[in-house]
Amino acid sequence: MSAPHPHSTEDAAPDPRLSEEQVHLDAVYSRLDRMRTTTRRRLNETLRESAGTPQALSERESYERMYSDELTKIDAAEHNLYFGRLDMTDAADDDEIRRIGRIGILDDDDRDTTLLLDWRAPLARPFYLATPAAPEDVERRRHIRTRSRAVRSVSDEYLLSGKIDDDATGANVVNESALVDALNAARTGEMTDIVETIQREQDEIIRSVHRGVLVVQGGPGTGKTAVALHRAAYLLYTHRDLLSRSGVLILGPNEDFLSYIGQVLPSLGETGVLLSTVADLFPDVTARGHDSREATAIKGDQRMLNVLRAAVRGRQSLPGKGLVTHFDGYELPIDAETIKVARAHARSTRRAHNLAQRAFLRAALDELAAVHSRRIGSSELDGSQLLTAADLEDIRAELEADPHVVEALTEFWPTLTPQGVLRDLYDDPTFLRKSTRGWTDADRAALYRPARPLRGDADLAPGDVPLLDELAELIGYRTDEADRINQARWRQQLTEAQDALDILTGSAPQDLEDELDPEILMAYDLIDAEQLAERQVHTERRTTAERAYEDRTWTFGHVIVDEAQELSSMAWRMVMRRIPNRWMTVIGDTAQTGDAAGSTSWREVFEPYVAHRWRLHELTVNYRTPAEITHYANRVLAWIDPDQEPPTSLRSNGIEPYAVSAGDPAEAVAALVAGHDWHGLTTVIASDETADGLRERLVGLGCDVSVHAITAAKGLEFDSVVLVEPADLVAESPRGYNDLYVALTRATQRLVVIHAKALPPDLADMPHPV
Numbered sequence: 001m002s003a004p005h006p007h008s009t010e011d012a013a014p015d016p017r018l019s020e021e022q023v024h025l026d027a028v029y030s031r032l033d034r035m036r037t038t039t040r041r042r043l044n045e046t047l048r049e050s051a052g053t054p055q056a057l058s059e060r061e062s063y064e065r066m067y068s069d070e071l072t073k074i075d076a077a078e079h080n081l082y083f084g085r086l087d088m089t090d091a092a093d094d095d096e097i098r099r100i101g102r103i104g105i106l107d108d109d110d111r112d113t114t115l116l117l118d119w120r121a122p123l124a125r126p127f128y129l130a131t132p133a134a135p136e137d138v139e140r141r142r143h144i145r146t147r148s149r150a151v152r153s154v155s156d157e158y159l160l161s162g163k164i165d166d167d168a169t170g171a172n173v174v175n176e177s178a179l180v181d182a183l184n185a186a187r188t189g190e191m192t193d194i195v196e197t198i199q200r201e202q203d204e205i206i207r208s209v210h211r212g213v214l215v216v217q218g219g220p221g222t223g224k225t226a227v228a229l230h231r232a233a234y235l236l237y238t239h240r241d242l243l244s245r246s247g248v249l250i251l252g253p254n255e256d257f258l259s260y261i262g263q264v265l266p267s268l269g270e271t272g273v274l275l276s277t278v279a280d281l282f283p284d285v286t287a288r289g290h291d292s293r294e295a296t297a298i299k300g301d302q303r304m305l306n307v308l309r310a311a312v313r314g315r316q317s318l319p320g321k322g323l324v325t326h327f328d329g330y331e332l333p334i335d336a337e338t339i340k341v342a343r344a345h346a347r348s349t350r351r352a353h354n355l356a357q358r359a360f361l362r363a364a365l366d367e368l369a370a371v372h373s374r375r376i377g378s379s380e381l382d383g384s385q386l387l388t389a390a391d392l393e394d395i396r397a398e399l400e401a402d403p404h405v406v407e408a409l410t411e412f413w414p415t416l417t418p419q420g421v422l423r424d425l426y427d428d429p430t431f432l433r434k435s436t437r438g439w440t441d442a443d444r445a446a447l448y449r450p451a452r453p454l455r456g457d458a459d460l461a462p463g464d465v466p467l468l469d470e471l472a473e474l475i476g477y478r479t480d481e482a483d484r485i486n487q488a489r490w491r492q493q494l495t496e497a498q499d500a501l502d503i504l505t506g507s508a509p510q511d512l513e514d515e516l517d518p519e520i521l522m523a524y525d526l527i528d529a530e531q532l533a534e535r536q537v538h539t540e541r542r543t544t545a546e547r548a549y550e551d552r553t554w555t556f557g558h559v560i561v562d563e564a565q566e567l568s569s570m571a572w573r574m575v576m577r578r579i580p581n582r583w584m585t586v587i588g589d590t591a592q593t594g595d596a597a598g599s600t601s602w603r604e605v606f607e608p609y610v611a612h613r614w615r616l617h618e619l620t621v622n623y624r625t626p627a628e629i630t631h632y633a634n635r636v637l638a639w640i641d642p643d644q645e646p647p648t649s650l651r652s653n654g655i656e657p658y659a660v661s662a663g664d665p666a667e668a669v670a671a672l673v674a675g676h677d678w679h680g681l682t683t684v685i686a687s688d689e690t691a692d693g694l695r696e697r698l699v700g701l702g703c704d705v706s707v708h709a710i711t712a713a714k715g716l717e718f719d720s721v722v723l724v725e726p727a728d729l730v731a732e733s734p735r736g737y738n739d740l741y742v743a744l745t746r747a748t749q750r751l752v753v754i755h756a757k758a759l760p761p762d763l764a765d766m767p768h769p770v
């Protein structure tokens with residue numbers, strides 16, 4: 001695999017192809033520079049414009065946003081802008097040359113010549129798919145490698161004549177020499193895009209036209225994350241109108257992971273995607289607390305639904321005997337019957353709790369007015385009602401205006417917040433006992449959080465967030481502030497839209513007035529103020545991603561879930577609420593499930609939401625881990641799931657993993673790191689419970705190396721991994737073998753295992769060189 005490509009120019013004398021491509025590269029960059037200058041000038045002009053009316057302001061802001069986005073896109077495309085070329089043998093146009101780049105660029109000549117095709121354009125597709133067996137009319141595929149606007153090398157494959165360095169590994173790969181370079185490159189701690197070397201099986205997923213749930217299952221290192229990110233970029237390109245309005249959400253397992261992948265989409269020219277963890281998806285809540293595995297498991301279980309429903313219903317309470325309030329100089333009893341009637345009425349509306357409060361109060365006030373009027377308006381002679389309907393109406397209105405009465409009633413149907421309900425629920429053993437019939441004592445105990453009020457977010461764990469979201473649904477909760485801002489914004493937009501329509505109506509040609517041609521549609525025939533206001537929502541200054549982030553009820557156009565096996569049932573409910581159209585790309589590996597509430601079967605996850613309308617794609621090639629390491633990882637996989645086919649490792653690097661037996665693992669790590677100057681990124685991986693302690697010890701020993709707890713290492717990769725005490729990973733959790741599998745598959749080059757305890761059986765024969 002590492003032999004030089006037969007047509008490579010890496011070490012060769014100057015080659016005419018280099019200068020040929022340099023000419024084109026210069027043309028491309030000079031056009032990019034002109035685009036940058038024009039966009040910058042337009043942006044500056046826009047910024048200088050004063051905006052008198054709110055409408056002009058909103059227009060100015062939308063131009064500002066457009067030009068800023070354009071500039072970001074131009075800047076992001078700077079690196080490796082032009083990377084591929086196809087010489088086609090199309091019978092109709094046998095000279096056709098297609099040049100492929102990070103973004104599409106048209107020249108500013110008279111003919112709008114295509115200088116670069118966007119890699120996502122259909123015409124660029126053969127670059128990723130053509131093979132000698134299926135050349136797709138590609139005579140020659142050329143890879144152009146550039147640095148700082150200079151062509152460094154080119155390599156060619158002749159697909160029709162077969163002059164190619166094909167498939168040394170037996171795996172079905174295209175663009176092989178570029179791929180090998182990419183895989184061997186030292187890692188930087190940030191994921192890079194793979195736009196130059198996307199493989200066929202990956203391309204099929206990236207461009208899939210499936211509009212339902214697309215599940216991408218694949219072993220570690222098969223490019224699932226890379227594929228998901230490129231799919232996001234592809235969908236934004238192909239469905240720009242739809243998705244730039246509704247937004248794309250990408251969910252990852254933790255913040256480290258999000259910052260690891262954070263640069264990929266901007267490098268592809270896309271900036272409007274919301275990246276989040278499930279724990280951050282509830283506005284204004286940052287859940288950083290920690291739960292035991294038992295608590296995580298139970299909070300993620302759908303059994304929590306009944307508990308949450310019971311908690312909300314439990315707040316719709318009844319008064320004890322003898323409760324009275326005072327009204328108009330009388331004692332007014334509030335008895336259980338009155339509240340029961342009002343409660344039944346409110347429940348019959350089937351509205352969420354807070355939203356049904358008005359119905360409750362209305363019915364309770366009706367009841368109270370009737371009780372009061374009977375008391376004060378009954379004839380002493382025959383008990384007949386002396387008050388008229390209008391009197392009754394007055395009493396009802398006075399009761400409603402009396403804050404003491406309303407307050408007394410509200411006790412029995414209070415305004416709730418998700419945080420408040422959750423806090424009270426954890427804190428109430430009697431309620432927990434009653435609402436968890438059939439549970440084990442251990443499950444119940446895991447939920448119980450005695451006398452520890454949720455003080456801010458520090459007390460909330462990630463597993464609480466889907467519960468808050470569920471409660472928000474049951475309660476019909478929106479923060480007052482968000483509500484107020486939304487309503488004010490909406491009112492303003494409606495007014496502006498009405499003004500705009502009035503102007504349009506007023507400016508309709510007068511001579512058309514009498515004999516208005518029914519064929520001529522005026523703006524106001526097509527749109528009303530509400531619709532117009534709605535359109536203006538999309539021109540406001542915040543990005544779609546920003547608006548979506550602040551709004552719990554936002555629904556996205558497409559959602560991508562990475563490391564999806566880690567999501568609990570309750571988390572899936574939360575995610576599904578954000579995507580009612582169910583257009584999703586879900587990527588994961590059930591063999592890597594580590595979370596106590598995570599899933600091991602995609603069918604079980606999706607059938608409740610989409611029945612059988614989900615599609616599974618599998619990725620089979622491991623691009624990350626060399627065969628030497630995969631040898632051990634595959635044994636662990638066979639233990640986890642003997643039916644799962646291990647991914648094929650694309651390369652072997654000759655570096656055998658080895659183990660070091662040490663009395664003090666921390667000292668052994670420090671000695672190992674000090675004694676080697678390994679190329680690229682090195683990290684130490686340890687179990688969740690030991691990682692912090694190990695980190696402190698290493699700092700104390702003067703060893704400057706990063707330490708990752710296994711949960712935080714999910715999805716990441718490093719050139720060298722030092723795995724400390726694998727027995728702890730296995731012992732710490734019921735999914736310990738899955739964790740071990742994850743740890744063994746993080747390295748792109750080398751793996752060293754350090755242990756004091758016995759090694760798990762699958763690693764027992766690892767060589768101990770010293």
Ligand SMILES: Nc1ncnc2c1ncn2[C@@H]1O[C@H](COP(=O)(O)OP(=O)(O)OP(=O)(O)O)[C@@H](O)[C@H]1O
Nearest residue numbers: 182194197198199220221222223224225226623715
């Ligand atoms: N076609 C490709 N060309 C170049 N590099 C690739 C390609 N596909 C994947 N890679 C690289 O392989 C590595 C693993 O990819 P990625 O992290 O997407 O895998 P994954 O399946 O998500 O792994 P895990 O399940 O462990 O999170 C990354 O460095 C990625 O850039």
